Amino acid sequence: MPLERPSDRVLAATLLAGVLFAATFADAARQRSAREAALQRTTELVTGLRLSDVVLFTEARYTRHLSQADLHSAFQDHPMALEHFPSGSLLPPPRLLLDHHETLDRKAASPD
Amino acid sequence: MKPWIERQRHLIDFTAQSLARRKGKSLGLLFVYTLLVFVLASVALYTHALRNEATRVLAGAPEIVLQRLIAGRHDLVPPGYIERIGRIRGVQKIEGRLWGYYYDSVLKANYTFMVPADREIVPGEIVVGPALERTRGLSAGNGISFRAYSGELHTFIVAAVLAHESELVSADLVLMNEADFRRFFAYPDGHYTDIALWVANPLEVRNVGVKLLGTLPDSRPILREEVLRTYASIFDWREGMMLALLSAAILAFGIFAWEKAAGLSAEEKREIGILKAIGWETGDVIAMKFWEGFLVSLFAFLVGYVAAYVHVFHFEFTLFAPVLKGWAVLYPSFALTPQIDGLQVATLFVFTVLPYTAATLVPIWRAATTDPDTVMRS
Numbered sequence: 001m002p003l004e005r006p007s008d009r010v011l012a013a014t015l016l017a018g019v020l021f022a023a024t025f026a027d028a029a030r031q032r033s034a035r036e037a038a039l040q041r042t043t044e045l046v047t048g049l050r051l052s053d054v055v056l057f058t059e060a061r062y063t064r065h066l067s068q069a070d071l072h073s074a075f076q077d078h079p080m081a082l083e084h085f086p087s088g089s090l091l092p093p094p095r096l097l098l099d100h101h102e103t104l105d106r107k108a109a110s111p112d
Numbered sequence: 113m114k115p116w117i118e119r120q121r122h123l124i125d126f127t128a129q130s131l132a133r134r135k136g137k138s139l140g141l142l143f144v145y146t147l148l149v150f151v152l153a154s155v156a157l158y159t160h161a162l163r164n165e166a167t168r169v170l171a172g173a174p175e176i177v178l179q180r181l182i183a184g185r186h187d188l189v190p191p192g193y194i195e196r197i198g199r200i201r202g203v204q205k206i207e208g209r210l211w212g213y214y215y216d217s218v219l220k221a222n223y224t225f226m227v228p229a230d231r232e233i234v235p236g237e238i239v240v241g242p243a244l245e246r247t248r249g250l251s252a253g254n255g256i257s258f259r260a261y262s263g264e265l266h267t268f269i270v271a272a273v274l275a276h277e278s279e280l281v282s283a284d285l286v287l288m289n290e291a292d293f294r295r296f297f298a299y300p301d302g303h304y305t306d307i308a309l310w311v312a313n314p315l316e317v318r319n320v321g322v323k324l325l326g327t328l329p330d331s332r333p334i335l336r337e338e339v340l341r342t343y344a345s346i347f348d349w350r351e352g353m354m355l356a357l358l359s360a361a362i363l364a365f366g367i368f369a370w371e372k373a374a375g376l377s378a379e380e381k382r383e384i385g386i387l388k389a390i391g392w393e394t395g396d397v398i399a400m401k402f403w404e405g406f407l408v409s410l411f412a413f414l415v416g417y418v419a420a421y422v423h424v425f426h427f428e429f430t431l432f433a434p435v436l437k438g439w440a441v442l443y444p445s446f447a448l449t450p451q452i453d454g455l456q457v458a459t460l461f462v463f464t465v466l467p468y469t470a471a472t473l474v475p476i477w478r479a480a481t482t483d484p485d486t487v488m489r490s
Contacts, residue, residue, distance in 0.1 A: 006128035007121045010407060017414035024421040028450035031425065035449045038277035039168060045278045047172035048230030050209055050308045052339055054166045055243075055283040056346075058222050059440040061213055064284070065224075066346075067339040068177065068306075070184065070332075086438030094334075094342045 057087035067094050120403070123396065127404045130383070141369070142412055148365050149416025149464050150423070151358065154432065156456050157424045159347045161448040166343040169281055170336075174308035175317055177209070177334045178324060191302035196327055197309060202320050204312040208304030210293050214258060214286070219247055221441035225286045225293060229308075233289045237271040243283035243442045245273045260296050268292070283444035369468055376475050384476070388484035397480040398473060405472030409465040416464075417457070425450045 003009045045051070053065045062069035063085060074083040074093075083089075131138040178197070180189045194206050210227040223244065233239060240250055250256060250270050257267045274282045293299065311317045321333040376384075384397055423431060428447055437443045 005121070005125055006132070007124035010124055010128045014407060014411055014414070017411055017418065020418045021414045024418055024450075025452060027421075028425070028452050031450050039165070039449060041275070042169045042278040042281055043172040045172075045274070046169050046281055048228070049226065049282075049285075049287070050174050050207065050229050051281050052170070052173045052177055052334070054170065054280050054343065055224075055241075055442075055444045056162075056436070057438060057440050058224075058243075058284045058442045059438050061222070064213070064222065067334060067342045068179065068186070070181075070186070073186075087436075087440065090347060090436065090438075092342075092345055092347075094338065 057085075057091070059087055060085040063087040063091055066091060069094055120399070123400045124403050124407070127400055127407070131404065131408075138408075142408060144365060144368060145409065145412035145464075145468075146416040146419070148361065149413050149460070150419045151361070152464075153417045153420035153460055154423050154429065155358075156460065157420055157450075157452065158429050158432070158448070160453050160456060161424065161451045163344060163346055164451040165280060165448055166346060167340050170339055170343060173336050173339055174207075175310045175314075175336050176308070176321060176324070177339075178307040178309065178328070179332045179334065180306070180328070180330055181332050182330065186306075188300070188303040188305065189307055193328060193331075194304075194307060197307065197324065200320060200323050200327060202311050202313060202316045202323075203309055205310040207308045209306050209308050210290060210299070211305050212293075212297055216258070219441050221247065221284075223284050223286050223442070225288060225296070227290045227293045228287045231287075233271065233287060235289045235292055236267075236269060237289070238268040238292075239272045239274060239285075239287040240270055241274050241282045241285040242276045242279045243444055244286065246445075247442060258296070260298070262298055266292075266296055279444045280446045283446075284442045370471055376479055381479055384479050385484045388480065394477075394480045398476055401472050401476040402469065405469040406465070409468040413461055413464050417460070421450070424448070 003012055053067055055064070056066075057063035060074075062073040074085075074088050178189070178193075180187050180193070189208065194208060197203060197206055207229055209229075212225050214223045214225050215221075216223060228239075231239075238256075244250055248256065250273070252270055252272055254270045255267055256270065257265050259265050268288065274285065274287075288296070294301065309320075311320050317335055317337070321335055324331060324333045387397055388394075423429065425448060428445065429436075433443075
């Protein structure tokens with residue numbers, strides 16, 4: 001039956017888009033199972049080489065080894081240096097450094 | 113049920129024809145709407161998949177990495193530290209890691225030189241990551257020279273190239289023998305870059321970290337849990353930046369959609385007046401406009417999302433890659449494993465489809481409830 005009515009055409013187009021939408025989930029599931037072995041091998045490589053970071057940005061050492069960086073490394077080129085690598089503006093500092101810890105020094109009462 | 117369906121189909125017929133009469137405006141809206149969903153969905157899908165992949169592969173990272181700090185800077189671990197750590201209860205395995213950075217002035221790129229713990233590399237040979245293979249045209253059996261910081265030229269033979277499938281963690285690596293590494297960087301004997309250690313009981317990792325700080329006050333332990341949290345929050349920090357850049361586009365779209373949906377043109381008002389005058393009920397007019405808003409936004413959402421999926425998982429996020437590459441010369445080329453967060457998709461749906469549909473309905477309801485004569489004359 002040809003799509004004579006405008007509503008048929010609109011609904012058919014939406015349905016097609018819906019099918020494609022559902023297909024992305026099927027494709028994702030297929031790719032996940034296809035890559036499982038490679039992911040496993042990558043994890044083994046990380047364990048074997050004792051790696052601690054992923055290679056996302058190789059331009060600066062504090063973005064290459066993000067988890068090993070400290071808060072100063074982005075600014076330590078010279079006093080008053082500004083962070084200037086583009087990737088530095090995309091990545092957060094290591095989470096560890098942003099956490100608020102309990103102060104470790106004793107709270108002494110100040111003598112009056 | 114059947115008459116109801118037939119009625120809705122007629123309403124959709126009418127809506128489709130009315131949209132077709134304003135073809136340029138309708139197609140323009142659909143295009144901009146789809147593009148917006150595409151951009152938002154691309155960013156969301158990419159960051160979610162990357163986050164998942166990074167935390168998944170880094171689950172194999174050392175449980176604790178211990179750095180030594182001098183004046184707030186990372187320094188070499190001197191001899192004797194490993195023995196002192198060995199005396200801490202709960203520590204199962206300790207290894208000194210040897211790694212460093214090398215700036216290649218030929219390519220103007222940074223490599224990570226490393227001594228592997230799991231394989232023995234013959235002196236004079238190296239194993240390189242896939243990005244080096246690509247950018248320097250290396251393959252097994254080729255020779256390559258690096259100028260050490262001392263000024264000497266060291267030549268190595270490429271023994272193998274690491275598998276492309278693991279590029280996310282190995283793109284810029286150059287693996288070499290310990291003796292070569294120490295000679296190349298003039299590394300003092302017995303010193304290490306940092307220390308990797310494993311703890312017998314996973315529940316004790318934090319305690320061991322505290323003990324390490326007690327035994328070696330100049331050290332900084334980095335727990336795997338913290339590494340994972342760092343990568344779990346990847347891009348979160350300045351995802352705001354991306355959103356800030358996008359916010360102008362989102363606002364512009366908001367104004368455009370609002371103008372299109374909420375501000376009824378005189379022509380549309382007249383149309384409603386005529387419809388009411390020829391006997392349409394208020395409910396019909398509202399239902400007709402509901403279908404218009406809903407179908408346009410649903411279609412834009414579906415197409416935008418599918419395009420984003422294909423862009424991220426079949427074309428490796430090509431359009432936005434320049435933003436991520438920054439100044440890096442060596443950039444890993446990796447295909448991410450699709451991980452779709454249902455909640456994220458649902459949120460995107462709610463935030464794109466519902467507001468537009470709602471924005472279409474409000475002014476229509478106002479226009480449709482007034483007298484047809486007034487609407488037509490105004």
